[in-house]
Amino acid sequence: MSITQEFLDENKAKLSVQKAKSSREAMLIIALMAGYSMIYMDKNMISTAIIPIAEQFHLTTSQTGLMMSLFFLGYSIMQIPGGWLADKFGYKKVLILSLSLIALFSFAFSFGASLLVFVLIRFLAGIGHAGYPPSCSKGIAVNFSKEKRTFIQSLILSTSGIGGILAFVIGARLIDLNWHYAYYVLGAFFAISLLLVIFFVPNHVPIEKVKVVSKQVSFKSVISNRNVIILFIAMLIANIAFYGNMSWLPSFLKVKFSLSISTVGTILAVNAIGGTIASLCAGVLLTKFNGKEKLLLMVSSILSSILFISLVYSDSLALSIVFLYVLTFLLTVMFVGIFSWPHKILPEKVIGSSIGIVNTGGTLGGFIAPISFGALISMAGGSFSIVFISLAIAILICGFVTLTVKTEK
Numbered sequence: 001m002s003i004t005q006e007f008l009d010e011n012k013a014k015l016s017v018q019k020a021k022s023s024r025e026a027m028l029i030i031a032l033m034a035g036y037s038m039i040y041m042d043k044n045m046i047s048t049a050i051i052p053i054a055e056q057f058h059l060t061t062s063q064t065g066l067m068m069s070l071f072f073l074g075y076s077i078m079q080i081p082g083g084w085l086a087d088k089f090g091y092k093k094v095l096i097l098s099l100s101l102i103a104l105f106s107f108a109f110s111f112g113a114s115l116l117v118f119v120l121i122r123f124l125a126g127i128g129h130a131g132y133p134p135s136c137s138k139g140i141a142v143n144f145s146k147e148k149r150t151f152i153q154s155l156i157l158s159t160s161g162i163g164g165i166l167a168f169v170i171g172a173r174l175i176d177l178n179w180h181y182a183y184y185v186l187g188a189f190f191a192i193s194l195l196l197v198i199f200f201v202p203n204h205v206p207i208e209k210v211k212v213v214s215k216q217v218s219f220k221s222v223i224s225n226r227n228v229i230i231l232f233i234a235m236l237i238a239n240i241a242f243y244g245n246m247s248w249l250p251s252f253l254k255v256k257f258s259l260s261i262s263t264v265g266t267i268l269a270v271n272a273i274g275g276t277i278a279s280l281c282a283g284v285l286l287t288k289f290n291g292k293e294k295l296l297l298m299v300s301s302i303l304s305s306i307l308f309i310s311l312v313y314s315d316s317l318a319l320s321i322v323f324l325y326v327l328t329f330l331l332t333v334m335f336v337g338i339f340s341w342p343h344k345i346l347p348e349k350v351i352g353s354s355i356g357i358v359n360t361g362g363t364l365g366g367f368i369a370p371i372s373f374g375a376l377i378s379m380a381g382g383s384f385s386i387v388f389i390s391l392a393i394a395i396l397i398c399g400f401v402t403l404t405v406k407t408e409k
Contacts, residue, residue, distance in 0.1 A: 024202070028143060029152065031200040032136050033159050035099055035193040039132055040163025042106065042125070042186060043243075043366075044272070045171040046071070048250050051261060052179050053118070061251075061382075063115055065374020068247050070119045072366035074126025079363055080223075083134030083356020091142065094135035095197045101128030103190035110183035130363070134356035139201065141343065149343040154283025154336045161279060161332075164272025172265025222353050227345055230405050232361035235338050237398040239365030241304070241391045242331050247370040248377070249324070252384045257317045267321060274325045278332035286337055290344075294403050297337050300330045301399025308392035312385045334398065335362075345407060 050064040059067075086094045105125040112118045140152050166189075174182035222228060253264050289296045307327040314320045339362075342354045373387045380386050 025143065027200040028139070028202065029155065031193075031196040032095075032139060032156050033162070034196050035095065035132060036136065036156055036159040037162040037166065038099075038102070038186070038190050038193045039129060040160045041166040041171065041189065042102065042129070042163075044164045044167035044246065044268075045175070045182060045186065046122070047247050048167070048172050048261060048265060048268075049175050049179050049182060051251065051254065052175060057113075057115065059115060061374040061377045062371075063374075065247070065370040065372075067115070067118050067122055067370075068374075069367045069369075069371035071122040071126040071129075072243070072363045072368075072370075074123040075130045075363035076126075076360050076367055078127045078130030079134065079360035080353070080356045082131035083138075083353040083359075085131065086135035086138040086356070087353050090203070091135040091138040092197070092201050092203055094131040095139070095201060096194065098128055098131035098135065099190055099194040099197060101125075102132075103187050103194060104128075106183055106190055107187035110180045110187070126363075133359045134353070137343075137355040143202070146343070150286055150340045151283040153340040153343060154279055154286065157282075157336050157339065158276045158279030160335075161272045161274070161276025164275055165269050168265040168267075168269035168272055172261055172269070176261045176265075222346075223357060225346070225354070227405055228342070228354050228357050230401065231338055231341060231358045234361070234398055234401045234405075235358050236361035236365045236368075237394050237401060238331075238334050238338060239362040240369045241308075241365075241395040241398065242335060242362075243366040244369035244373050244387060244391050244394075245308075245327070245331070248373055248384060248387055252387075253320075255382070256384070257320075267324075271321075271325055271328050275328050275332050278329040279336055281329075282333045282336035283340075285333065286340060291407065293337055293341065293407075294405065297334055297402045298399045300333050300337075301395050301402075304330045304334070305392040305396040308388045308395065312388045331395070334395075338402065341405070345405075 046068055050059075050067065053059065054061075054064050082094060082098070102125055105121050105128060109118070109121045109125070112121060136156065137153065140149055140156070144152050170185065171182050174185060250261075250264050250268065253259055253267060254261065259267075285296060286293060304327055307323050307330070310323045311320055311327070314323060339355070339358065342358060346354045373390070376386050376390070377384060
């Protein structure tokens with residue numbers, strides 16, 4: 001009887017520990033997802049906010065493109081240092097610093113009154129953003145087994161859709177009312193995300209991880225790693241397509257089909273829901289296509305290229321929306337696939353640094369796309385066709401670049 005009771009007590013204790021661990025992991029994921037949702041809300045909302053800002057301050061497409069691009073310049077400058085800081089001093093400290101800076105500059109943006117001020121604040125906001133992705137990935141690597149990381153990463157990246165929904169449902173309606181209000185609300189949302197990270201992201205490495213003795217890997221070896229360089233290039237090109245599409249899509253839809261900002265917001269909000277589903281599906285697909293990532297990414301790039309061209313020649317709003325939604329799904333699969341690949345082929349010890357380097361390619365793409373395409377639109381007399389043709393070429397090149405990643409056989 002006593003032996004049976006002791007056995008039952010042991011099982012209860014084990015179940016209790018497992019439940020506590022599952023609860024901690026769930027709250028960690030929720031906290032990281034909340035912060036990432038706000039990151040993407042900010043990135044999406046600016047593409048709608050520039051419409052009334054440009055009208056109010058008489059800005060050209062080149063000037064609004066500069067405003068969006070300088071954000072990504074700040075982001076790019078601090079990406080690698082952000083990853084290094086996450087590896088060196090702890091991911092939670094970098095998460096807190098990142099969200100604190102973004103909240104501050106979101107509030108500050110609402111008081112902007114000139115192009116110079118807008119550009120400066122967005123540049124500083126980009127510096128704040130830079131620490132979040134690598135420190136978030138570091139948190140995933142530290143707290144979850146290698147088998148779970150790709151799915152957890154894709155789950156957290158699904159917040160690109162959640163952020164888009166918030167940007168185009170709440171943000172677009174507030175912008176339609178008064179764009180200043182949208183940034184008051186955004187700053188408040190970032191402050192809430194900061195509190196979630198403070199309370200629910202653990203300070204220390206799990207005990208089972210501490211016991212693992214791993215070989216030290218130098219930062220120099222990471223930055224010169226062949227796969228890191230290839231993924232950097234792939235992410236650069238992919239994000240030229242991703243952010244080129246994101247930055248000019250609201251203006252494209254508004255001008256081509258004579259839509260209101262609220263209507264554009266509704267279309268893009270539904271598109272963002274598709275992006276969320278796409279991120280979750282990407283995690284499942286990348287798990288099923290383990291070892292066949294190149295095939296998945298190449299097919300996605302070819303189909304994406306075709307859809308970009310289709311957007312140029314479609315005069316039907318309904319058909320364009322269908323093209324857009326399928327395109328978003330494919331671009332999301334490519335983004336998640338490239339972003340999460342380091343978890344499969346690089347050591348945990350340098351995940352923060354490697355993600356920082358790879359995502360620097362992404363943020364450089366975000367810097368190049370708005371400013372260069374804004375200039376192209378001005379040169380083309382306001383036509384968006386040249387943008388989407390360029391995006392079609394870029395995403396196809398990205399697919400071929402991913403074929404050069406070296407994987408273990």
